[in-house]
Amino acid sequence: MITVPAGFGLELGEGAPEWVARLPALATKACARWRLTPDGPLMHGFCAVVLPVRLADGHPAVLKLTWVDAETEHEPLALRLYDGNGAVRLLGHDAELGALLLERLDRHSLDDEPVDLAIGVLGELLRRHRGITAPAEVRRFRDTLPADHPVVGRRLLDAAREAGTRPMGTTLVNEDLHYQNVLRGDREPWLVIDPKPLSGDPEYSVIPLLWNRFGELAGDRGLTGRFLAVCDAGELDAEKARGWTLQRAVANWIWCLREGVDDMAVICADIARWAAST
Secondary structure, three states, X not given: OOOOOOOOOOOOOOOHHHHHHHHHHXXXXXXXXXXXXXXXXXXXXXXXXXXXXXXXXXXXXXXXXXXXXXXXXXXXXXXXXXOOOOEXXXXXEEOOOOEEEEEOOOOOEHHHOOHHHHHHXXXXXXXXXXXXXXXXXXXXXXXXXXXOOOOOOHHHHHHHHHHHOOOOOOEXXXXXXXXXXXXXXXXXXXXXXXXXXXXXXXXXXXXXXXXXXXXXXXXXXXXXXXXXHHHHXXXXXXXXXXXXXXXXXXXXXXHXXXXXXXXXHHHHHHHHHHHHHO
């Protein structure tokens, strides 16, 4: 049915090799359950494989098999709440198989568009989704910053921790909203995929729009310009967005240093220092 690419899933954590080994069988079971016919080569991201398929009536769709963890477990719930409004439509979900049946979209993403156009689209999506309240089962933000760190330093840690202790809302937030996760569709021009839902403030979702396409920015001035453009397009509270951007930049900086993701650590450090000085 499918051949999993070599090396896929190696960084997912404990139990991942066994899950990867089971993917061909899971795909076969999901196709049998929904009477799907494979219709193209297998694609994959960091934590999922995606197989183009045809439904029994011939309509195109995709079968997504996802590594289920704290970040991905409520993707089906988020898609049900979006109900196709600015997001890919969920056609079916099998929790036992970790399988999602989704409408098929074009692989062309906002990453392929001029950044000003992309920010305008993303701002509209943020406005459309801000009225959705997160259900009780969706995880809330938890501050996991250490008391000190030899590279980050106490000053930035204290500032980031202070930002993370402010009262937080209960909006259904997509903490992984970025240019590559918005694809072109037929039903609507642009649709969100792969939501990572969190219960919190819409402003929590700003930072991926800064660290993605970071190389297009011209220093702090460019960073300020993009930040303000995102806040304006999404009708976000700039001060609240700055605080959450600082908190997430520091948290991800520490994670990148621990995991040896050096290029991203530099970007997070730059954003953290900018946010602390703004």
